[in-house]
Amino acid sequence: MAVSGTFLVFALFAFVFTHFLHCVISYDRPSSRDFVSVPLPNDLDSSSPQQVHISLVGANKMRISWITEDKTPAKVEYGTSSGVYNFSATGSTNSYKYLLYKSGEIHNVVIGPLNPQTVYYYCCGSNRVREFSFRTPSSQLPIKLAMVGDLGQTGWTNSTLKHIASSNYDVMLLPGDLSYADFIQPLWDSFGRLVEPLASKRPWMVTQGNHEVEKFPVLHTKSFTSYNARWHMPFEESGSDSNLYYSFEVSGVHVLMLGSYTDFGNGSDQYKWLEADLAKVDRNKTPWLIALVHAPWYNTNFAHQGEDESVEMRKAMEGLLYSARVDIVFAGHVHAYERFTRVYDGKPNACGSVHITIGDGGNREGLASKYIDPKAEISVFREASFGHGQLVVVNASDAFWTWHRNDDDEPVVADSVWLRSLEVDPNCKNMQI
Template sequence: MAALGAVATLLSAVSAATNNTINSQIRLAYAGDNGMYVSWNTFEQLSNPTVHYGLSPHALNKHAFSNLSVTYATSLTYNNHVKLTGLKPDTTYYYLPEHLLHEDATAYSFTTSRPAGDGTPYSIAVVVDLGTMGPQGLTTYAASTTSKNNILKPGEMNTIDSLTKVIDAFDFVWHPGDIAYADYWLKEEIQGFLPNTTVAEGYRVYESILNDFYDEMTPVTSYKPYMVGPGNHESNCDNGGTTDTANNITYTVDICIPGQTNFTGYINHFRMPSAESGGTGNFWYSFDHGMVHYITLDTETDLGHGFIGNDQVGGSEFDNSGPFNATLNAQTTWLEADLKSVDRSKTPWIIVAGHRPWYLSHANASGTICWSCKDVFEPLLIEYGVDLVLSGHSHVYERNAPLNNGVVDPNELDNPSAPWYITNGAAGHYDGLDALQYPLQNYSRFGLDTHNATYGWSKLTFHNCTHMTHEFVASGNGTVLDSATLYKRRKCSLKKRGSHRQQQHHHL
């Protein structure tokens, strides 16, 4: 309680300065088959966060509330979470949280998940390694160490712009790790991208970057569910090993502030359907949506033998992180049970996402590829016939062939028995894109990197129970630069149901 008192004092001091530049950061997340989490931020703690909702924007005749109004020592806001239950499937609802940070009281809207067994075609958007855009992130200028190829052209759309423009083209956004890149605040200052501040005041810069990102995402996340997973930039700050190349100085001291360590901001900001799927917090969970079973994995901690350490992934950002479940093999035990429980007659597709890849053509493979993830997850993904594995972490795009322990499936995309692997960490942040290693691995089928200087996101379209298409969408102009369709030979008993979905002008 003492910590909350200190936060309250801090909030009262900064709210006047930030109230004109922050919105309520409204975000949605599926909460089981018949529920939806509604989250938003306020400057003061709410005793009973409340959401009003209904089937008409003019009749919000139901309400739900909770006691979840949480924060941490250096946060400038409180995160409020309310779960709506008993909702009809595939139905548009209108809603309005109480105590928003702006005066506009127009109702927002969302559409609940499609029921398992619904064979109606649909698409989703996938982004990884997406940071804030604008003066504190990806923009028309860059740090001195960033390739000029990787800045935005004047008037060019960024990834958030691109998602907002085509928001009615996908059902939800999946973001498996590296959100906002607020932990880069000192690196951005050292490289001359942001003005210098003191370490003691660093939390203001960190929180400002977080708020910028969640504000920018609100036109999307207040309308479409935003399903997230943990990445290394949610784990801990990245400032302890920052190097000032121009002055030949390496900062090796740990200056991480509260909120940057142990996934603190990530834990407070989101509510994912782990309780509904037997998972753990915002770290690993699953959910059904139409003909697909989705699984979010945690590649940062709890890989069967405790949390990741320096000897496993070549980095030090995990030393203060996790594990988040005291039971050995907690995540893999859960994963196997979850995979066993999938009813392939209703959800024939199984799609898995985790932040770190284990198949990639990368020039710095020793610090990028997660061999522990491969050892722990791959046998289960093969055994239970997972169709597609998505990752990021490396800021490139690479579409690979279906692989079984590094061996290309002879059927390629024509009814393979092995999972298909795609890495797309090219959504964009201030530091630009990475380089693939040439020649590409023998399993690589298409790649984009810093030489192409193209930011983009993935669009997955499920046509029916046998065909699924992955597209790389260039954020700048919306063109599709890569497309491939996976075919699985199986019989289907799915039904296309009458939808309660309707086109409406959503609140922006």
């Protein structure tokens, strides 16, 4: 898959591009840990499935995605006992080119219907040597959602993934900036191999960030080529016409995955989709309503202040989320952690969303450690450390949020809060903007 002769070209461009960014960005980021590259293991051949990850499709199906170097069948065999595959399904295969790079064969197969809270064993393609397994989420609350943004491929990433793996989560939510390939396409392959041990066992639901754009002037003018090819999310099922924004439901939670780097203004396709999607939400079925977006709408860090993707998107869409009583909005982009009180239009509001920035997964650019002082009234807790979050939705009314700092490679709970769903607050039932 990787074209060795082009790697240095990509690396040189990335160095120049990154150096330019550091010259114009006004805040300093401390050094991250070393980059981690995950090569293809020696015991895998060109027909072996690699970079396996899964994602939810509707209430009882799962998309299995993987890559092979050779052309192999887009077929998944699966069952509830190891080595015994009573079911099979077929899907589609695609590939893409980016300058001189050509990807491997990217396979996507949707399997199901599946039973809730059940372990399934599966094999991909024509290769039965590698057996994988996953556990489906429960059909009802409680549910544990892992949350991490701006993940990257560093030593800190390894710590974060290790901590998440030990948390026994049900679904991973990632608000953008996955691989930090930044034009160097072989790094997408390395990232896929890095996250496979987790992403093949639990569904990963992702949205895009600025590092997924990868638009190259003149030479490659299409955005999100690799992201869209490799991370196919269930946008069709939610009525969206773009892999950059969609929604899904799991247990008693309706999740909005919004796109910071595609049109979001009033009248845009994304805006009209969001308006229609929110109108269909049944809070009796999904009492919790949360949203993910890459660029945070609220931010007291010096990093990424005043960007259109934050300011203009908030102006365009915050009213829709407020009217729908969205409980929590998670974001990435800023390489630090910050939790806000319930807020609307820049002010504390008991019926507004809790905004949480979780862009501290382990990226190579380091942490955004400079905050604006004095701290704004709406900011409750902020810290520039790598880590991850967990949201345990206990029942229709209560959820428990914890943020786990990577402290000397141990996951230390540094911030926590009980949250009450806006659906059960009688004062917010009939609110008007």
